[in-house]
Amino acid sequence: MNNGKAKPGHFYAVGVGPGSPDLLTFRAANLIESADIVIAPRSKRSETSLALKTVEHLITSQQVVDHVYAMNRDYTETMKLWNEMAELIIEQSAKGKSIVQITLGDPMVYSTSCYLLKLLHGKLDHENICVVPGISAFQTVASKFGEALTIQEDRMVLMPATNIDQVAEALEHCETLVLYKAGKKIKELADLLKEKDLLENARLVCYAEQGEKEFMAHDILEAADGKHGYMSTVIVYINRQEWKK
Amino acid sequence: MNNGKAKPGHFYAVGVGPGSPDLLTFRAANLIESADIVIAPRSKRSETSLALKTVEHLITSQQVVDHVYAMNRDYTETMKLWNEMAELIIEQSAKGKSIVQITLGDPMVYSTSCYLLKLLHGKLDHENICVVPGISAFQTVASKFGEALTIQEDRMVLMPATNIDQVAEALEHCETLVLYKAGKKIKELADLLKEKDLLENARLVCYAEQGEKEFMAHDILEAADGKHGYMSTVIVYINRQEWKK
Numbered sequence: 390m391n392n393g394k395a396k397p398g399h400f401y402a403v404g405v406g407p408g409s410p411d412l413l414t415f416r417a418a419n420l421i422e423s424a425d426i427v428i429a430p431r432s433k434r435s436e437t438s439l440a441l442k443t444v445e446h447l448i449t450s451q452q453v454v455d456h457v458y459a460m461n462r463d464y465t466e467t468m469k470l471w472n473e474m475a476e477l478i479i480e481q482s483a484k485g486k487s488i489v490q491i492t493l494g495d496p497m498v499y500s501t502s503c504y505l506l507k508l509l510h511g512k513l514d515h516e517n518i519c520v521v522p523g524i525s526a527f528q529t530v531a532s533k534f535g536e537a538l539t540i541q542e543d544r545m546v547l548m549p550a551t552n553i554d555q556v557a558e559a560l561e562h563c564e565t566l567v568l569y570k571a572g573k574k575i576k577e578l579a580d581l582l583k584e585k586d587l588l589e590n591a592r593l594v595c596y597a598e599q600g601e602k603e604f605m606a607h608d609i610l611e612a613a614d615g616k617h618g619y620m621s622t623v624i625v626y627i628n629r630q631e632w633k634k
Numbered sequence: 635m636n637n638g639k640a641k642p643g644h645f646y647a648v649g650v651g652p653g654s655p656d657l658l659t660f661r662a663a664n665l666i667e668s669a670d671i672v673i674a675p676r677s678k679r680s681e682t683s684l685a686l687k688t689v690e691h692l693i694t695s696q697q698v699v700d701h702v703y704a705m706n707r708d709y710t711e712t713m714k715l716w717n718e719m720a721e722l723i724i725e726q727s728a729k730g731k732s733i734v735q736i737t738l739g740d741p742m743v744y745s746t747s748c749y750l751l752k753l754l755h756g757k758l759d760h761e762n763i764c765v766v767p768g769i770s771a772f773q774t775v776a777s778k779f780g781e782a783l784t785i786q787e788d789r790m791v792l793m794p795a796t797n798i799d800q801v802a803e804a805l806e807h808c809e810t811l812v813l814y815k816a817g818k819k820i821k822e823l824a825d826l827l828k829e830k831d832l833l834e835n836a837r838l839v840c841y842a843e844q845g846e847k848e849f850m851a852h853d854i855l856e857a858a859d860g861k862h863g864y865m866s867t868v869i870v871y872i873n874r875q876e877w878k879k
Contacts, residue, residue: 402780411664414769416656495773496782498790503782520777524659524767528740532765535647537741537748544793544804545743551787559789562807 394423395487400478400513402502404495404523405443409598412524413444420521421447424489426481428474430456430501439599440491458501468504475508482513495525499549499569527567529597530622533605536592538565542630550574550623557581564628572621575613582609587625595621639668640732645723645758647747649740649768650688654843657769658689665766666692669734671726673719675701675746684844685736703746713749720753727758740770744794744814772812774842775867778850781837783810787875795819795868802826809873817866820858827854832870840866 395401401420406412421427421444431438438455441448454477458470478488496502497520509518527547531538539545543564550556550568556578559566571578572595582588593609596602599620606612609623640646646665651657666672666689676683683700686693699722703715723733741747742765754763772792776783784790788809795801795813801823804811816823817840827833838854841847844865851857854868 406659409661411661412659412767414651414657414659415663416654418660419656497773497776497784498782499784499786499788500782503785506780506782518780520780522657522769522773522777524769525773528742528767528770531742532767535751535763535765537743537745537751539742539744539792540748541744542794542796543744544791544800546789546791546808547784548789548808549787555789558807562803563791563793 393419395420395425395489397485397487398482399487399517399519400482400509401487401489401519401521402496402500402506403489403491403521404500404525405440405491405493406524407494407526407529407598408439408443408596408600410443410446412529412598414521414523417521417523418444418447420489421451421491422449423487424451425486426454426488427451428454428456428478428488428490430458430490430492433457440493443493444491471501471504471508475505475512478505478509479512482517492523495523496520497522498525498547526569526597526620526622527624530592530594530624533594533597534592534624536624536626538567538624540629544630550578553577553581560585560587560625560627564626564630566625566627568623568625570621571609571623572612575609578623579610579613582625587627590626592624592626593621597622638664640665640670640734642730642732643727644732644762644764645727645754646732646734646764646766647741647745647751648734648736648766649745649770650685650736650738651769652739652771652774652843653684653688653841653845655688655691657774657843659766659768662766662768663689663692665734666696666736667694668732669696670731671699671733672696673699673701673723673733673735675703675735675737678702685738688738689736716746716749716753720750720757723750723754724757727762737768740768741765742767743770743792771814771842771865771867772869775837775839775869778839778842779837779869781869781871783812783869785874789875795823798822798826805830805832805870805872809871809875811870811872813868813870815866816854816868817857820854823868824855824858827870832872835871837869837871838866842867
């Protein structure tokens with residue numbers, strides 16, 4: 390279904406990876422290049438859409454719809470904005486347009502695409518809705534350090550760093566812990582890891598694959614100044630669960 | 635560093651994604667196309683390397699080294715084979731060759747690349763070893779069903795389905811559970827999920843994005859015949875942990 394151009398009346402939620410244009414997949418590039426409409430979400434705080442910047446070399450005559458969303462945690466407001474976008478998609482797909490919504494990372498992993506997909510469910514034909522995976526930040530971060538996330542019988546947990554109690558709980562139930570949105574919790578997190586004798590097993594990357602903004606640290610406290618806010622990922626290597634004899 | 639061709643004396647562990655050539659990234663394709671040597675691992679049971687099949691359109695004058703490995707769980711034997719491969723890489727990189735090892739999925743997620751990277755550590759210069767992430771099977775599987783793996787505060791656990799007790803434990807500590815290598819455990823797993831009233835929340839895909847071999851089921855028991863062995867992924871949607879007020 391996806392080996393080629395965007396089809397009339399179809400909606401595609403497309404992951405563009407972490408921000409480096411060459412970490413885009415061919416499928417994503419083909420769809421973006423051939424779409425009638427490209428929806429690029431950006432937060433109210435940003436002047437440009439990072440996702441759009443990643444694919445700007447593919448934009449020629451497509452109509453680009455800049456979807457500004459509030460970065461607060463208000464579910465009602467969030468859904469109101471996405472409802473407007475869903476209506477636009479339904480309207481345009483009925484006219485035979487092909488629509489691609491681009492999103493940083495992977496559309497299935499902490500992505501804004503989820504809201505749209507939920508709203509389109511039942512309104513567009515199931516076969517007219519496609520999702521294209523993208524490289525997620527945690528994969529990029531792991532590749533930077535070249536240390537495996539999982540081998541053999543390992544369990545990996547992926548979660549936001551927002552609730553430190555849940556982070557502490559997770560440390561007891563996996564071999565590798567990946568934390569998103571760690572920026573504002575670095576000090577609390579470092580205290581917890583120190584207590585568990587795991588501080589040296591943690592790695593941090595902020596803005597992975599976003600050019601000069603990229604910041605890597607073997608010591609997560611290097612990011613404790615809070616400057617490396619939202620897009621920071623921490624990997625904690627707890628243990629290895631090797632093959633049982 | 636990676637925006638282009640493979641460099642002399644460098645080793646690249648490159649993820650080629652789940653098996654569909656258009657789910658390769660541009661970075662992966664550029665490196666494979668320009669490498670002197672491409673190492674393609676395949677299991678003793680397979681006639682062809684699935685990873686190599688995914689990139690065969692990129693192979694022209696590169697030397698292809700077919701690395702056959704035993705799929706048993708013998709660590710000593712596994713490491714002996716990888717030691718031979720590591721020696722070849724060290725020898726060839728010293729001669730100024732560029733070497734790419736391709737691997738299905740992502741090199742950091744349950745991949746054979748980990749063994750090589752471990753063995754090369756300290757033998758090749760750190761800057762001469764690069765990892766390129768790839769789309770992992772669980773991302774493809776989630777995209778097929780179009781259901782988000784994680785939103786907002788959700789925790790995701792990724793693990794093999796080999797130990798059912800650990801699977802049961804994981805169900806208590808996350809909102810989404812992703813199980814690899816589920817093929818042989820489908821019945822046990824279905825019993826567990828039924829007991830927890832989660833059977834209807836499970837999805838299964840075998841051989842995702844591997845052409846006609848692909849098999850998808852909303853009812854995981856459809857794969858209980860054991861025919862859909864090794865490359866089967868199960869996603870269990872347990873709950874959603876929405877934003878706290």
